[in-house]
Amino acid sequence: MKKTCNCPVHGEQGISLVCVHIAHAVDAGEKAGFFWGSTDDLARPDAWCKSCEDKLVAASDDAQDQWFREADFKIFCASCWDVAKQVFGGFA
Ligand SMILES: [Zn+2]
Numbered sequence: 743m744k745k746t747c748n749c750p751v752h753g754e755q756g757i758s759l760v761c762v763h764i765a766h767a768v769d770a771g772e773k774a775g776f777f778w779g780s781t782d783d784l785a786r787p788d789a790w791c792k793s794c795e796d797k798l799v800a801a802s803d804d805a806q807d808q809w810f811r812e813a814d815f816k817i818f819c820a821s822c823w824d825v826a827k828q829v830f831g832g833f834a
Pocket residue numbers: 761762763764790791792793794813
């Protein structure tokens with residue numbers, strides 16, 4: 743898996759993954775909440791929104807693969823991830 747992307751805003755950056763809701767909320771300027779995991783194989787940990795967090799908390803161990811599919815993670819550049827964290831963090 744390629745570990746960098748060429749962001750139109752930030753240029754060549756390490757990659758991260760965010761749930762589809764955060765990806766859309768960034769575009770729409772909505773506050774979606776911002777939660778992140780502990781994986782460190784990418785430039786930033788995987789991140790997801792408040793509604794995904796609520797589903798994850800409620801999900802059994804068996805349901806986590808399904809949760810991951812429903813979150814439909816998208817590739818974000820590391821700097822976009824930082825921006826999203828600033829915008830969405832503190833909510834929820
Ligand atoms: Zn989400």
